[in-house]
Amino acid sequence: MWSMFLFFLKLGFLSFGGGYALIPMIEQEAARRQWMSGDAFLDLIGVAGMAPGPAAVNISTLIGYHTYGIAGAIVTLSGLILPSAILTLVLLTALYRLQKQAWLNRILYGLQPIVTALILFAVYRLGVGSLDGSVWDKQLLVGISIIGIGWMMLVRYRMHPVFILLFSAICGAAFLA
Amino acid sequence: MQPDAQPSMLNLFWTFLKLSPVSFGGGYAIFPALEREIVDNRKWMTTDALTDTLSLASAAPGGVGVNAAILLGYRMRHWRGALAAGIGSILPSFLIVLALYAVYARIGPSAKAEAALTGITWGVMTLILFSAVRIGKAAVKDRTTLILLLLALTSLLLGLAPVYIIVAGIAIGIFYAVFRGSQRNTEAMNRASINHKQADPGYMYFI
Numbered sequence: 001m002w003s004m005f006l007f008f009l010k011l012g013f014l015s016f017g018g019g020y021a022l023i024p025m026i027e028q029e030a031a032r033r034q035w036m037s038g039d040a041f042l043d044l045i046g047v048a049g050m051a052p053g054p055a056a057v058n059i060s061t062l063i064g065y066h067t068y069g070i071a072g073a074i075v076t077l078s079g080l081i082l083p084s085a086i087l088t089l090v091l092l093t094a095l096y097r098l099q100k101q102a103w104l105n106r107i108l109y110g111l112q113p114i115v116t117a118l119i120l121f122a123v124y125r126l127g128v129g130s131l132d133g134s135v136w137d138k139q140l141l142v143g144i145s146i147i148g149i150g151w152m153m154l155v156r157y158r159m160h161p162v163f164i165l166l167f168s169a170i171c172g173a174a175f176l177a
Numbered sequence: 178m179q180p181d182a183q184p185s186m187l188n189l190f191w192t193f194l195k196l197s198p199v200s201f202g203g204g205y206a207i208f209p210a211l212e213r214e215i216v217d218n219r220k221w222m223t224t225d226a227l228t229d230t231l232s233l234a235s236a237a238p239g240g241v242g243v244n245a246a247i248l249l250g251y252r253m254r255h256w257r258g259a260l261a262a263g264i265g266s267i268l269p270s271f272l273i274v275l276a277l278y279a280v281y282a283r284i285g286p287s288a289k290a291e292a293a294l295t296g297i298t299w300g301v302m303t304l305i306l307f308s309a310v311r312i313g314k315a316a317v318k319d320r321t322t323l324i325l326l327l328l329a330l331t332s333l334l335l336g337l338a339p340v341y342i343i344v345a346g347i348a349i350g351i352f353y354a355v356f357r358g359s360q361r362n363t364e365a366m367n368r369a370s371i372n373h374k375q376a377d378p379g380y381m382y383f384i
Binding site: 012043044046047048049050051052053054056057058061062065066070073077080081084085087088089091092093102103104105106107108109110111112113114115116117118119120121122123124126127129139142143146147150151154155160161162164165167168169170171172173175176177 | 197198199204205206209210213229232233234235236237238240241242243244247248251259263267269270271273274275277278281288289290291292293294295296297298299300301302303304305306307308309312313315316317318322323325326327329330333334339342343345346347348349350351352353354355
Protein backbone atom coordinates (compact mmCIF):
# COMPACT_ATOMS: atom_id res chain seq x y z
CA MET A 1 0.00 0.00 0.00
CA TRP A 2 2.97 2.25 0.70
CA SER A 3 4.24 1.90 -2.87
CA MET A 4 0.78 2.79 -4.07
CA PHE A 5 0.78 5.93 -1.95
CA LEU A 6 4.21 6.93 -3.27
CA PHE A 7 3.18 6.39 -6.85
CA PHE A 8 0.10 8.56 -6.52
CA LEU A 9 2.12 11.12 -4.59
CA LYS A 10 4.42 11.37 -7.57
CA LEU A 11 1.49 11.68 -9.93
CA GLY A 12 0.03 14.47 -7.83
CA PHE A 13 2.94 16.68 -8.76
CA LEU A 14 2.51 15.98 -12.46
CA SER A 15 -1.17 16.64 -12.79
CA PHE A 16 -1.12 20.09 -14.33
CA GLY A 17 -4.34 21.35 -15.80
CA GLY A 18 -6.74 18.59 -14.89
CA GLY A 19 -4.68 15.46 -15.19
CA TYR A 20 -5.86 13.75 -18.35
CA ALA A 21 -2.22 12.97 -19.05
CA LEU A 22 -2.12 10.84 -15.91
CA ILE A 23 -4.49 8.16 -17.10
CA PRO A 24 -2.05 6.30 -19.37
CA MET A 25 0.58 6.51 -16.63
CA ILE A 26 -1.79 5.03 -14.08
CA GLU A 27 -2.69 2.26 -16.51
CA GLN A 28 0.95 1.32 -17.04
CA GLU A 29 1.73 1.31 -13.35
CA ALA A 30 -1.38 -0.72 -12.53
CA ALA A 31 -0.35 -3.34 -15.09
CA ARG A 32 3.28 -3.39 -13.95
CA ARG A 33 2.47 -3.83 -10.26
CA GLN A 34 -0.47 -6.08 -11.02
CA TRP A 35 -2.96 -4.04 -9.07
CA MET A 36 -5.61 -5.13 -11.54
CA SER A 37 -6.19 -6.62 -15.00
CA GLY A 38 -6.54 -4.53 -18.14
CA ASP A 39 -10.25 -5.30 -18.43
CA ALA A 40 -10.93 -4.31 -14.86
CA PHE A 41 -9.08 -1.07 -15.53
CA LEU A 42 -11.28 -0.27 -18.52
CA ASP A 43 -14.37 -0.80 -16.37
CA LEU A 44 -12.85 1.54 -13.82
CA ILE A 45 -12.35 4.26 -16.42
CA GLY A 46 -15.99 3.96 -17.44
CA VAL A 47 -17.22 4.33 -13.87
CA ALA A 48 -14.75 7.13 -13.15
CA GLY A 49 -16.08 9.07 -16.12
CA MET A 50 -19.64 8.71 -14.85
CA ALA A 51 -18.95 10.32 -11.50
CA PRO A 52 -18.40 14.02 -11.01
CA GLY A 53 -14.88 15.20 -10.31
CA PRO A 54 -11.69 14.90 -12.33
CA ALA A 55 -11.34 11.55 -14.09
CA ALA A 56 -7.79 11.00 -12.84
CA VAL A 57 -8.85 11.54 -9.23
CA ASN A 58 -11.79 9.16 -9.60
CA ILE A 59 -9.66 6.50 -11.23
CA SER A 60 -7.12 6.74 -8.43
CA THR A 61 -9.84 6.42 -5.83
CA LEU A 62 -11.22 3.33 -7.53
CA ILE A 63 -7.85 1.64 -7.97
CA GLY A 64 -7.17 2.10 -4.28
CA TYR A 65 -10.61 0.77 -3.45
CA HIS A 66 -10.32 -2.16 -5.82
CA THR A 67 -6.98 -3.20 -4.36
CA TYR A 68 -7.20 -2.43 -0.65
CA GLY A 69 -10.80 -1.35 0.06
CA ILE A 70 -11.73 1.97 1.66
CA ALA A 71 -8.30 2.44 3.23
CA GLY A 72 -6.73 2.06 -0.20
CA ALA A 73 -9.13 4.59 -1.67
CA ILE A 74 -8.21 7.14 0.99
CA VAL A 75 -4.51 6.45 0.51
CA THR A 76 -4.53 6.94 -3.26
CA LEU A 77 -6.79 9.96 -3.08
CA SER A 78 -4.69 11.77 -0.49
CA GLY A 79 -1.54 10.77 -2.31
CA LEU A 80 -2.84 12.36 -5.47
CA ILE A 81 -4.34 15.49 -3.96
CA LEU A 82 -2.36 16.47 -0.86
CA PRO A 83 1.09 17.20 -2.26
CA SER A 84 -0.14 19.31 -5.13
CA ALA A 85 -2.66 21.09 -2.94
CA ILE A 86 -0.06 21.93 -0.30
CA LEU A 87 2.52 22.88 -2.90
CA THR A 88 -0.02 25.12 -4.62
CA LEU A 89 -0.96 26.85 -1.38
CA VAL A 90 2.64 27.33 -0.29
CA LEU A 91 3.67 28.72 -3.67
CA LEU A 92 0.78 31.11 -3.77
CA THR A 93 1.12 32.32 -0.19
CA ALA A 94 4.79 32.95 -0.89
CA LEU A 95 3.74 34.85 -3.97
CA TYR A 96 1.22 36.96 -2.09
CA ARG A 97 3.66 37.63 0.74
CA LEU A 98 6.53 38.52 -1.52
CA GLN A 99 4.82 41.49 -3.01
CA LYS A 100 1.21 42.31 -2.62
CA GLN A 101 0.02 43.08 -6.11
CA ALA A 102 2.61 44.08 -8.68
CA TRP A 103 4.11 40.63 -9.15
CA LEU A 104 0.80 38.92 -9.05
CA ASN A 105 -0.49 41.26 -11.73
CA ARG A 106 2.49 40.59 -13.95
CA ILE A 107 2.15 36.86 -13.54
CA LEU A 108 -1.58 36.95 -14.13
CA TYR A 109 -1.06 39.09 -17.22
CA GLY A 110 0.89 36.30 -18.90
CA LEU A 111 -0.92 33.45 -17.21
CA GLN A 112 -4.56 34.24 -17.87
CA PRO A 113 -4.36 33.89 -21.67
CA ILE A 114 -2.63 30.53 -21.15
CA VAL A 115 -5.32 29.39 -18.75
CA THR A 116 -7.99 30.44 -21.24
CA ALA A 117 -6.23 28.32 -23.87
CA LEU A 118 -6.04 25.38 -21.44
CA ILE A 119 -9.76 25.60 -20.81
CA LEU A 120 -10.63 25.88 -24.49
CA PHE A 121 -8.38 22.91 -25.12
CA ALA A 122 -10.26 20.92 -22.48
CA VAL A 123 -13.46 21.55 -24.44
CA TYR A 124 -11.81 20.38 -27.63
CA ARG A 125 -10.41 17.25 -25.99
CA LEU A 126 -13.73 16.31 -24.43
CA GLY A 127 -15.44 16.74 -27.79
CA VAL A 128 -12.90 14.68 -29.70
CA GLY A 129 -12.85 12.05 -26.97
CA SER A 130 -16.60 11.58 -26.99
CA LEU A 131 -16.97 11.36 -30.77
CA ASP A 132 -16.22 7.95 -32.19
CA GLY A 133 -16.18 7.25 -35.91
CA SER A 134 -19.52 5.58 -36.60
CA VAL A 135 -21.99 7.92 -34.90
CA TRP A 136 -19.97 11.00 -35.69
CA ASP A 137 -22.64 12.94 -37.58
CA LYS A 138 -25.56 12.30 -35.29
CA GLN A 139 -23.58 12.80 -32.13
CA LEU A 140 -21.99 15.97 -33.36
CA LEU A 141 -25.40 17.34 -34.27
CA VAL A 142 -26.96 16.47 -30.91
CA GLY A 143 -23.84 17.69 -29.13
CA ILE A 144 -23.76 21.04 -30.84
CA SER A 145 -27.48 21.48 -30.18
CA ILE A 146 -26.86 20.76 -26.50
CA ILE A 147 -24.12 23.37 -26.43
CA GLY A 148 -26.31 25.92 -28.22
CA ILE A 149 -29.35 25.39 -26.02
CA GLY A 150 -27.23 25.02 -22.89
CA TRP A 151 -25.51 28.30 -23.66
CA MET A 152 -28.88 30.04 -23.98
CA MET A 153 -30.04 28.54 -20.68
CA LEU A 154 -26.86 29.70 -19.00
CA VAL A 155 -26.41 33.16 -20.50
CA ARG A 156 -29.86 34.39 -21.39
CA TYR A 157 -32.01 32.71 -18.75
CA ARG A 158 -29.30 32.63 -16.08
CA MET A 159 -30.26 29.11 -15.09
CA HIS A 160 -28.21 27.17 -12.60
CA PRO A 161 -25.48 25.01 -14.23
CA VAL A 162 -26.95 21.87 -12.74
CA PHE A 163 -29.97 22.25 -15.06
CA ILE A 164 -27.68 22.28 -18.08
CA LEU A 165 -26.21 18.97 -16.91
CA LEU A 166 -29.67 17.50 -16.35
CA PHE A 167 -30.85 18.72 -19.73
CA SER A 168 -27.80 17.28 -21.47
CA ALA A 169 -28.22 13.93 -19.73
CA ILE A 170 -31.85 13.71 -20.85
CA CYS A 171 -30.92 14.70 -24.41
CA GLY A 172 -28.21 12.07 -24.43
CA ALA A 173 -30.51 9.31 -23.21
CA ALA A 174 -33.22 10.37 -25.65
CA PHE A 175 -31.20 10.86 -28.83
CA LEU A 176 -27.97 8.99 -28.46
CA ALA A 177 -28.99 5.60 -27.09
CA MET B 178 -14.33 47.12 -4.23
CA GLN B 179 -15.33 45.17 -1.15
CA PRO B 180 -13.05 42.82 0.73
CA ASP B 181 -13.72 39.11 0.78
CA ALA B 182 -16.26 37.93 3.27
CA GLN B 183 -15.39 35.63 6.14
CA PRO B 184 -18.02 32.93 6.11
CA SER B 185 -18.17 30.31 8.83
CA MET B 186 -16.27 27.07 8.39
CA LEU B 187 -19.45 25.06 8.18
CA ASN B 188 -20.80 27.45 5.57
CA LEU B 189 -17.66 27.04 3.45
CA PHE B 190 -17.74 23.27 3.79
CA TRP B 191 -21.39 23.08 2.91
CA THR B 192 -21.07 25.39 -0.11
CA PHE B 193 -18.30 23.35 -1.68
CA LEU B 194 -20.00 20.10 -0.75
CA LYS B 195 -23.04 21.28 -2.66
CA LEU B 196 -21.05 22.51 -5.64
CA SER B 197 -18.81 19.56 -6.23
CA PRO B 198 -21.39 17.16 -7.72
CA VAL B 199 -21.63 19.64 -10.61
CA SER B 200 -17.98 19.07 -11.48
CA PHE B 201 -18.48 16.39 -14.11
CA GLY B 202 -15.54 16.04 -16.45
CA GLY B 203 -12.99 17.79 -14.29
CA GLY B 204 -12.68 21.09 -12.54
CA TYR B 205 -13.38 23.69 -15.20
CA ALA B 206 -17.04 22.80 -15.39
CA ILE B 207 -17.47 23.93 -11.80
CA PHE B 208 -16.48 27.54 -12.49
CA PRO B 209 -19.89 28.83 -13.59
CA ALA B 210 -21.56 27.30 -10.53
CA LEU B 211 -18.80 28.69 -8.30
CA GLU B 212 -19.30 32.17 -9.68
CA ARG B 213 -23.03 32.01 -9.21
CA GLU B 214 -22.76 30.74 -5.66
CA ILE B 215 -19.83 32.76 -4.36
CA VAL B 216 -20.28 36.06 -6.18
CA ASP B 217 -24.01 36.29 -6.93
CA ASN B 218 -25.70 34.43 -4.11
CA ARG B 219 -23.40 34.67 -1.13
CA LYS B 220 -21.45 37.77 -2.17
CA TRP B 221 -18.27 36.42 -0.59
CA MET B 222 -15.99 38.11 -3.11
CA THR B 223 -16.05 40.11 -6.32
CA THR B 224 -15.95 38.63 -9.81
CA ASP B 225 -12.44 40.03 -10.33
CA ALA B 226 -11.09 38.46 -7.18
CA LEU B 227 -12.72 35.15 -8.12
CA THR B 228 -11.35 35.23 -11.67
CA ASP B 229 -7.81 35.84 -10.40
CA THR B 230 -8.05 32.99 -7.92
CA LEU B 231 -9.48 30.63 -10.51
CA SER B 232 -6.69 31.51 -12.96
CA LEU B 233 -4.09 30.61 -10.37
CA ALA B 234 -5.93 27.41 -9.46
CA SER B 235 -5.97 26.39 -13.12
CA ALA B 236 -2.25 26.91 -13.54
CA ALA B 237 -1.17 25.09 -10.38
CA PRO B 238 -0.51 21.36 -10.31
CA GLY B 239 -3.33 19.11 -9.15
CA GLY B 240 -7.01 18.94 -9.93
CA VAL B 241 -8.42 22.31 -10.89
CA GLY B 242 -11.62 21.95 -8.89
CA VAL B 243 -9.83 20.94 -5.71
CA ASN B 244 -7.24 23.68 -6.14
CA ALA B 245 -9.97 26.25 -6.66
CA ALA B 246 -11.79 25.14 -3.50
CA ILE B 247 -8.61 25.17 -1.43
CA LEU B 248 -7.47 28.57 -2.68
CA LEU B 249 -10.88 30.16 -2.23
CA GLY B 250 -11.19 28.65 1.25
CA TYR B 251 -7.75 29.94 2.11
CA ARG B 252 -8.51 33.43 0.85
CA MET B 253 -11.53 33.67 3.07
CA ARG B 254 -10.56 31.74 6.20
CA HIS B 255 -6.87 30.79 5.90
CA TRP B 256 -5.75 27.22 6.56
CA ARG B 257 -8.90 26.07 8.23
CA GLY B 258 -10.94 27.50 5.39
CA ALA B 259 -8.75 25.72 2.87
CA LEU B 260 -9.29 22.47 4.73
CA ALA B 261 -13.06 22.90 5.00
CA ALA B 262 -13.49 23.87 1.35
CA GLY B 263 -11.06 21.21 0.15
CA ILE B 264 -12.74 18.36 2.00
CA GLY B 265 -16.14 19.69 1.02
CA SER B 266 -15.17 19.57 -2.62
CA ILE B 267 -13.62 16.11 -2.53
CA LEU B 268 -16.07 14.20 -0.38
CA PRO B 269 -19.11 14.01 -2.71
CA SER B 270 -17.26 12.78 -5.78
CA PHE B 271 -15.33 10.34 -3.60
CA LEU B 272 -18.54 8.84 -2.25
CA ILE B 273 -20.38 9.00 -5.57
CA VAL B 274 -17.63 7.24 -7.48
CA LEU B 275 -17.42 4.47 -4.88
CA ALA B 276 -21.21 4.06 -4.91
CA LEU B 277 -21.28 3.94 -8.71
CA TYR B 278 -18.56 1.34 -8.70
CA ALA B 279 -20.55 -0.82 -6.32
CA VAL B 280 -23.66 -0.49 -8.52
CA TYR B 281 -21.69 -1.08 -11.69
CA ALA B 282 -20.13 -4.24 -10.31
CA ARG B 283 -23.64 -5.57 -9.78
CA ILE B 284 -25.52 -4.56 -12.94
CA GLY B 285 -22.80 -3.96 -15.53
CA PRO B 286 -22.92 -1.45 -18.39
CA SER B 287 -26.20 -0.02 -19.67
CA ALA B 288 -26.69 1.59 -23.08
CA LYS B 289 -29.10 4.23 -21.78
CA ALA B 290 -26.76 5.28 -19.00
CA GLU B 291 -23.87 5.52 -21.40
CA ALA B 292 -25.90 7.65 -23.81
CA ALA B 293 -26.92 9.94 -20.96
CA LEU B 294 -23.25 10.26 -20.06
CA THR B 295 -22.34 11.17 -23.60
CA GLY B 296 -25.02 13.85 -23.36
CA ILE B 297 -23.54 15.08 -20.08
CA THR B 298 -20.16 15.37 -21.76
CA TRP B 299 -21.62 17.96 -24.11
CA GLY B 300 -23.34 19.73 -21.24
CA VAL B 301 -19.99 19.82 -19.48
CA MET B 302 -18.41 21.27 -22.62
CA THR B 303 -21.01 24.05 -22.51
CA LEU B 304 -20.08 24.89 -18.93
CA ILE B 305 -16.36 24.78 -19.67
CA LEU B 306 -16.82 26.96 -22.73
CA PHE B 307 -18.62 29.45 -20.53
CA SER B 308 -15.71 29.41 -18.06
CA ALA B 309 -13.29 29.99 -20.93
CA VAL B 310 -15.26 33.04 -22.06
CA ARG B 311 -15.40 34.43 -18.52
CA ILE B 312 -11.69 34.04 -17.90
CA GLY B 313 -10.89 35.01 -21.47
CA LYS B 314 -12.63 38.35 -20.95
CA ALA B 315 -10.32 39.09 -18.05
CA ALA B 316 -7.33 37.62 -19.86
CA VAL B 317 -7.37 39.39 -23.20
CA LYS B 318 -6.39 42.93 -22.27
CA ASP B 319 -4.53 43.91 -25.43
CA ARG B 320 -2.93 42.51 -28.57
CA THR B 321 -0.10 40.77 -26.71
CA THR B 322 -2.45 38.74 -24.55
CA LEU B 323 -4.57 37.81 -27.55
CA ILE B 324 -1.50 36.55 -29.41
CA LEU B 325 -0.43 34.68 -26.30
CA LEU B 326 -3.81 32.99 -26.11
CA LEU B 327 -3.71 31.92 -29.77
CA LEU B 328 -0.11 30.72 -29.50
CA ALA B 329 -0.91 28.69 -26.38
CA LEU B 330 -3.94 27.12 -28.02
CA THR B 331 -1.92 26.18 -31.10
CA SER B 332 0.85 24.60 -29.04
CA LEU B 333 -1.70 22.61 -27.03
CA LEU B 334 -3.32 21.35 -30.23
CA LEU B 335 0.13 20.37 -31.47
CA GLY B 336 0.59 18.30 -28.33
CA LEU B 337 2.92 20.39 -26.17
CA ALA B 338 2.59 19.57 -22.46
CA PRO B 339 0.62 22.21 -20.50
CA VAL B 340 3.35 22.69 -17.90
CA TYR B 341 5.77 24.26 -20.41
CA ILE B 342 3.11 26.60 -21.70
CA ILE B 343 2.20 27.66 -18.16
CA VAL B 344 5.83 28.36 -17.29
CA ALA B 345 6.29 30.26 -20.56
CA GLY B 346 3.18 32.33 -19.84
CA ILE B 347 4.42 33.30 -16.38
CA ALA B 348 7.85 34.17 -17.78
CA ILE B 349 6.37 36.26 -20.57
CA GLY B 350 4.12 38.09 -18.12
CA ILE B 351 7.04 39.03 -15.88
CA PHE B 352 9.33 39.82 -18.79
CA TYR B 353 6.73 41.96 -20.51
CA ALA B 354 5.97 43.92 -17.35
CA VAL B 355 9.61 44.52 -16.46
CA PHE B 356 10.45 45.49 -20.02
CA ARG B 357 7.52 47.72 -20.81
CA GLY B 358 6.53 48.72 -17.33
CA SER B 359 9.89 50.22 -16.52
CA GLN B 360 9.68 52.71 -19.37
CA ARG B 361 6.04 53.55 -19.54
CA ASN B 362 3.03 51.68 -18.30
CA THR B 363 0.87 50.51 -21.14
CA GLU B 364 -2.79 51.13 -20.93
CA ALA B 365 -3.53 47.51 -20.22
CA MET B 366 -1.10 47.20 -17.35
CA ASN B 367 -2.40 50.46 -16.00
CA ARG B 368 -5.91 49.21 -16.10
CA ALA B 369 -4.92 46.00 -14.41
CA SER B 370 -3.05 47.79 -11.64
CA ILE B 371 -5.89 50.24 -11.04
CA ASN B 372 -8.26 47.33 -10.76
CA HIS B 373 -6.06 45.66 -8.28
CA LYS B 374 -5.33 48.74 -6.26
CA GLN B 375 -9.00 48.92 -5.54
CA ALA B 376 -8.98 45.23 -4.76
CA ASP B 377 -6.23 45.65 -2.19
CA PRO B 378 -8.43 45.34 0.90
CA GLY B 379 -9.51 41.94 -0.41
CA TYR B 380 -5.99 40.75 -0.69
CA MET B 381 -5.18 41.98 2.79
CA TYR B 382 -7.25 39.11 4.05
CA PHE B 383 -5.26 36.76 1.95
CA ILE B 384 -2.00 37.93 3.47
